[in-house]
Amino acid sequence: MVALPDIEPVSRESTAAVIARQLRDAIMTGALPPGTQLGETDLAARFQVSRGPLREAMQHLVSEGLLRSERHRGLFVIDLEPADVFDIYLARSAVERAALLCAFRGDREAVAAMLEQNVADMAAAADDPAALSEADLRFHEALINASGSKRLVRMARTLLIETRMCLTLLQSTYQGVEDRLEEHTRIIETLRSGDEETALHLLDAHMEDAISRLLPGRSLKGGAAAAE
Template sequence: MALADIEPVSRESTAAIIARQLREAIMNGTFAPGTQLGETELAGRFQVSRGPLREAMQRLVSEGLLRSERHRGLFVIDLEPDDVHDIYSARFAIERAALIRVLRHGDREGLALRLLDAVEEMASATDGDEVSAADVRFHEELVAASGSKRLGRMARTLLIETRMCLSALHRTYATNEERVTEHKRIAEAIGAGDEELAVSLLEAHMEDAVQRLAPGTSLHA
């Protein structure tokens, strides 16, 4: 194919726009795990025909965010204890590797400042969505600081399920203070260059989330 034969990329399709908005609604908990998605209601909400809506919903089925039940319809996936365990085990492996790489070869002080900035956002958040967004930013900063494209790519594949977990996790805290403190201590350990403490705190942070979301399940079970 010659360069002249390459055609301009078309605008985002209606189905793609709907899929993106549904994906965001699932991530932030607007559509909680187990929620049934009705075509009639959603077509009315999006003010579209059922054709692009069905195409969008099938995209999310292929992504694993929706499940189809025969004669019943489409439902947001449930995060079972095994799912929670898998998500946080994978996250810990990725973030531990990133943390060690930063502490041994990166700008740990610069990272600590960015992490503490995310902690401040978390502390001043006024609702669960803002808390979760700051939480995501904290962990994204940690992975990005490693400079590893592969760690970043692996972390991004877990983003939607991570956001789903964080939305559910927010409801398990009586106040925001404990969540803020956990993240602040990790940031301070990184700033101090204490690898053993930072890894230990990160592990305890992930273990606590697993226990909250799937009681009786352990990160290392």
């Protein structure tokens, strides 16, 4: 092995990475709604940067699928059509089922305790729809992170941002927070008890419930054809 001199780790984000993160957060929270056109001149002035790092940041988001490019028009925040919403939950179901199976093969009690804190955060945010959606998303992010799979985490990153865009619509379909708390709590209980089959069934039902609220009459059980 070639000997290398002492190398200090790079801890600071590049300018493009900082811009990409802030734009990503703005898309996720709805500060940049679907369909918003991003103007280079305006954004460069607001970030107080040259167009080079700004373009690099926006291309990152294009590659992540959060921005779309239209020839001669520019870049726009993606619009989530019904087929997109269906596809998001179809993909999430596959990723989170895999993550849940990993959790059953690891320290179930530690994962359950961590997820319980996320449910407690959801309960505490009952009167704040935006905070409730954030806590809801953190539950699913924590479950995926607990899998220990770098690839599942990477696959889920954009899916969870797109899910946050959906949650703005989804939160208006709940009469109260109790339904959401119960769905998540039952998954934790089955994880703790070791009932893998029921846990997977509950996770499937959780995703199915979201689809039925967002896209009435459609079902994940029908596969991709159901989105057409």
